[in-house]
Amino acid sequence: MEITEQSELDDLSQLTVLIIDDNRLVHDTLKRGLYDIGVNHVKCAESAYYGIRLCESERFNIVICSFNVNSDKDGFHLLEELKFRGHVNKTTVLIFLSTETSESLVNSIVELQPDDFWVKPLAPKTVKERLVHTLQIKKQLFNMYRAIDTKSFAKVIYFADRYLANERLHHFHSNISRMKGEAYLNLLEFETAEAFYKGLMKTYTYAWVYLGYVKSLLKQGRINEINDLLEKLIAKPATRFGAHDMLAQYYIEQEEYDKAYDEIKKATKLSPRNIDRNKKSWDLARLNHDHEGQYVATRNIAKQAKNSIHDSPELLLNVIRSGIDLASALTDERTALVLKQTDKYIKQLQIEYSSEISEFKQQLLVIKARLYIVREQKGKATKLIENHVDLKISPQIEDNLDKVKVFHELGMREEAVKMLDAISNQVSGDSLTGQVINKYIEQESIERAEINFSPKQLNDMAIEHFDKNRLQPALDAIQQALRLTPHNVKLTMRMLKILIVIKQSNEFEEHHGKLGDEAIEVLLSSSIKGSGLEAIDKLKIKWQEAEPVKRL
Numbered sequence: 001m002e003i004t005e006q007s008e009l010d011d012l013s014q015l016t017v018l019i020i021d022d023n024r025l026v027h028d029t030l031k032r033g034l035y036d037i038g039v040n041h042v043k044c045a046e047s048a049y050y051g052i053r054l055c056e057s058e059r060f061n062i063v064i065c066s067f068n069v070n071s072d073k074d075g076f077h078l079l080e081e082l083k084f085r086g087h088v089n090k091t092t093v094l095i096f097l098s099t100e101t102s103e104s105l106v107n108s109i110v111e112l113q114p115d116d117f118w119v120k121p122l123a124p125k126t127v128k129e130r131l132v133h134t135l136q137i138k139k140q141l142f143n144m145y146r147a148i149d150t151k152s153f154a155k156v157i158y159f160a161d162r163y164l165a166n167e168r169l170h171h172f173h174s175n176i177s178r179m180k181g182e183a184y185l186n187l188l189e190f191e192t193a194e195a196f197y198k199g200l201m202k203t204y205t206y207a208w209v210y211l212g213y214v215k216s217l218l219k220q221g222r223i224n225e226i227n228d229l230l231e232k233l234i235a236k237p238a239t240r241f242g243a244h245d246m247l248a249q250y251y252i253e254q255e256e257y258d259k260a261y262d263e264i265k266k267a268t269k270l271s272p273r274n275i276d277r278n279k280k281s282w283d284l285a286r287l288n289h290d291h292e293g294q295y296v297a298t299r300n301i302a303k304q305a306k307n308s309i310h311d312s313p314e315l316l317l318n319v320i321r322s323g324i325d326l327a328s329a330l331t332d333e334r335t336a337l338v339l340k341q342t343d344k345y346i347k348q349l350q351i352e353y354s355s356e357i358s359e360f361k362q363q364l365l366v367i368k369a370r371l372y373i374v375r376e377q378k379g380k381a382t383k384l385i386e387n388h389v390d391l392k393i394s395p396q397i398e399d400n401l402d403k404v405k406v407f408h409e410l411g412m413r414e415e416a417v418k419m420l421d422a423i424s425n426q427v428s429g430d431s432l433t434g435q436v437i438n439k440y441i442e443q444e445s446i447e448r449a450e451i452n453f454s455p456k457q458l459n460d461m462a463i464e465h466f467d468k469n470r471l472q473p474a475l476d477a478i479q480q481a482l483r484l485t486p487h488n489v490k491l492t493m494r495m496l497k498i499l500i501v502i503k504q505s506n507e508f509e510e511h512h513g514k515l516g517d518e519a520i521e522v523l524l525s526s527s528i529k530g531s532g533l534e535a536i537d538k539l540k541i542k543w544q545e546a547e548p549v550k551r552l
Contacts, residue, residue, distance in 0.1 A: 009061060009139045012038040016058065019044045020051035020078065021066035021097060026120065030064060033127025048078040048307075055087035062131075063088055066120075067098040067105060076108050076273045077308035083112075084309055090145040093138050095131075097122070107241040107271035140172050144179050156183040174204060181212045190219040207238040214243065218250040241270040248280070252436060261288045268300070275301060275310045282322075283436045287443065289486050291322070291329040295338075298322040313353040314396065317363055320345045321402055324370045329485040331459040331494075339374065365389050366402045373409045374456070382410055391415060393422045397437070400426070401444075408448050420445045447484065455481040459491060462498070471502050489526050492519050496539050503546040516543050 009015070017039055019030050027044040034042055043058070045051035051065070063082070067075035075096060082088040094114040098105060101119060109117055116134045118126070138145065141163065147155035160180035163169050169176070177200055184193035197213035210233060217226050230247070233239040244267040251260035261284035268274075268281045278301045285293035299322075302315040323342035327335050346367070350357055357364075365388050372381035385406060394400050400423050407416035420441065427437050453461070458481035465474035478495045482488065499516040502508050520543060523536045 009135065009142060012135075013040060015039050015041065015061045017042045017062040017064065018051065018054060018060040019064045020048065020075075021064075022046045023066075026066070026097065026122065029122045029124055030127055033122075033124040033131065036124065037128050037132060039131075048075075048081075051078065052081065052085075052087075055082060055085070060087075060092070062093040062095070064095045064097060067096055067100075067109065074273070076112065077305075077310075079112050079114075081309045090148045091138070091142065093134060095134065103237055103241075104270060104272055108273045110241075111271060111274060137172055137175055140169060141175060141179070144176070148179065148183075151186075153183040153186045156180065157187075174206065177204070178206075178208055178212075181208075185212065185215060185219075188219075190216045194220070207236075207242065211239055211242040211246065215246050218246055221254075223250065241267060244270065245277070252284075255435075255439070257284060257287050257436070257439065260284055261290070261293075265293070268297075272300065273304050275305050275308070278304060280436070282318075283440065287436060287440045289484060291326040291485060292487075295319075295322045295326045313349060313356060313360060314398070316345055316349040316352070317360065317367075318398060320349070320367055321370075321398065324367065324374060325405075327374050328370075328454040328456055329488065331456055331481075331488065331490050335374070335456070339371070342371070362389060362394075363399055363402070366399075366406050369406050370402070370409070373406070373454075378410070381406070385410060385412075391419075393419070397423055397426050404444065404448065408452075409454060411452070413449075416448055417445070420448065451480050451484065453480070455485045455488065455491070458484075459494070462494065466498055466501075471498060471505065471507055474498050475502065489523065489528055489532070492522050493536070493539060495519055496523070496543060500539070500542050500546050503543070503548055508548045 017034060019027055019042065021027060021030075021044075024044075024046070031042050031044075034040075039062075043054055043060075045054055054060075063079075065075050065079055075098075079088065079094070079096075088094060094112075096109050096112075096114045096117045097120055098109070098117070099120045106117075115138065116130055118130060141159075144156050144159045144163070147153070147159065156179055160176050160183070163176045164173060164180075181193060181196055181200070184190075184196060193216040194213065197209055197216055200209045201213060210229070214226055214229060214233065217223070223230075230243055233243040244263050248260050248263035248267055251257070251263060261281075264277065264281045264284055268277050271277065278297055282294055282297035282301065285291075285297050298315070298319045301310075302319050305311045305315055320342055323338050323345065327338045327342065330338065346364075349360075353360075365384060369381040369384045369389065372378065372384065389403070389406075391403075394403075400419055404416050404419045404423070407413075407419065424438070424441050424445075427434055427441060451458075458477045462474045462477035462481065465471075465477060475495065475498050478491060478498060482491050482495065485491065496516060496519045499512055499519065502512050503516065520540050523539070526536075528536060
């Protein structure tokens with residue numbers, strides 16, 4: 001795509017403008033304001049689809065887009081697609097419109113870094129004033145924006161130094177400084193960035209200054225120096241999202257995946273539309289054995305990706321798979337509810353992608369076999385896998401992971417191990433995402449080799465052992481189940497019940513006491529309320545009052 005020359009931005013009469021909003025009154029208001037300042041080439045689209053078509057036939061200097069394009073896709077995914085297709089870059093004047101200003105919406109908009117954000121309803125006078133100001137910035141700093149588009153960050157710093165030395169540009173110094181700081185970070189010059197942001201903090205109180213300073217220190221592994229500052233940033237709406245997002249990245253780099261997961265959940269809640277962040281939340285949920293979190297993340301991805309460039313049948317397949325994972329981990333009546341939801345998602349997949357469904361025959365057969373296993377119809381699952389499912393490696397990692405699970409659940413250990421080895425070779429370790437997935441595959445390999453049953457099966461085994469007074473085997477089974485689903489409160493309560501009986505028997509050892517105390521801590525730190533909390537309190541009292549058998 002040809003880069004617009006600076007001279008074209010100087011001549012208002014030559015500027016081309018695209019307005020994307022499903023309200024014609026908004027079109028009229030914007031056009032009046034644009035015509036008044038001499039901008040005459042204006043085209044309007046009432047849908048994202050038509051807006052994209054216009055961009056395919058014409059290059060626009062200014063794009064004004066509503067966040068609430070309700071007819072097909074929202075503004076976040078529309079602008080994401082326009083950037084992906086190269087129709088919008090840093091030299092494009094990008095303006096967002098919205099009727100709402102909720103924290104999650106503002107965070108989503110900030111992620112796309114528009115040049116301005118206008119709240120509807122609009123007035124022609126406001127349109128004129130804001131647009132003239134935004135154009136002034138774009139024209140004066142055009143060379144810097146073009147350098148960012150080409151990822152020439154050394155050039156960004158070169159231009160920044162020249163412009164910061166020009167007192168006539170003092171109105172734009174904050175914009176120039178922001179781009180210069182980001183260039184240092186992109187060049188991995190973290191110590192230089194630290195000193196630069198530290199100097200800016202004497203002049204500016206903008207959120208980006210503090211977030212840039214924090215990022216420069218986190219990249220140097222110096223989190224202990226900024227703990228107090230991080231707490232302050234998390235307390236403020238303007239910096240809360242950025243702080244959580246950076247901390248998630250930091251903890252992934254440090255391989256502290258439990259902390260990374262806590263931070264990514266908070267960041268995702270504050271800016272829910274970003275698909276890559278939702279995928280990161282999903283990967284970390286799997287690594288932390290949070291089956292419910294995994295199910296929530298895949299459903300969020302499918303929902304947020306609807307009608308976006310990310311939309312695909314694989315997203316619904318992942319929801320179905322995570323639903324089966326959750327159903328396999330649950331040990332109560334919720335299993336039936338999750339399986340019912342999973343059946344609905346399968347029907348949705350078959351309806352929405354009816355023309356492509358034949359391409360997913362193998363994936364759906366594996367899913368069907370896994371559902372048979374959860375519903376305790378293992379014979380049907382074995383027959384289906386042996387007669388209809390091939391052992392070939394798929395190009396898709398998730399397809400192969402699902403085969404690993406069904407092979408393992410049917411006792412086909414050799415096939416499961418071979419598939420895991422193949423998956424390890426498929427994962428790129430260069431990115432942070434690759435790092436998390438690699439760790440998950442490594443964890444799966446160890447657990448699949450050491451544990452032969454699902455949490456639900458292990459729970460059933462524990463109950464049977466306990467009923468027959470085989471206390472240590474019951475405890476072993478429940479401990480294995482908790483290794484696969486460590487956040488399961490009901491399994492933790494069951495383990496404590498077993499330990500109470502062990503404590504009152506001649507099988508009680510010192511390590512049992514430690515296990516019981518740890519179980520109490522886990523239960524008291526859970527979010528259980530009401531009758532569940534009462535049950536935990538009763539168990540705690542029983543544990544404390546239980547007297548070990550005196551040995552002769």
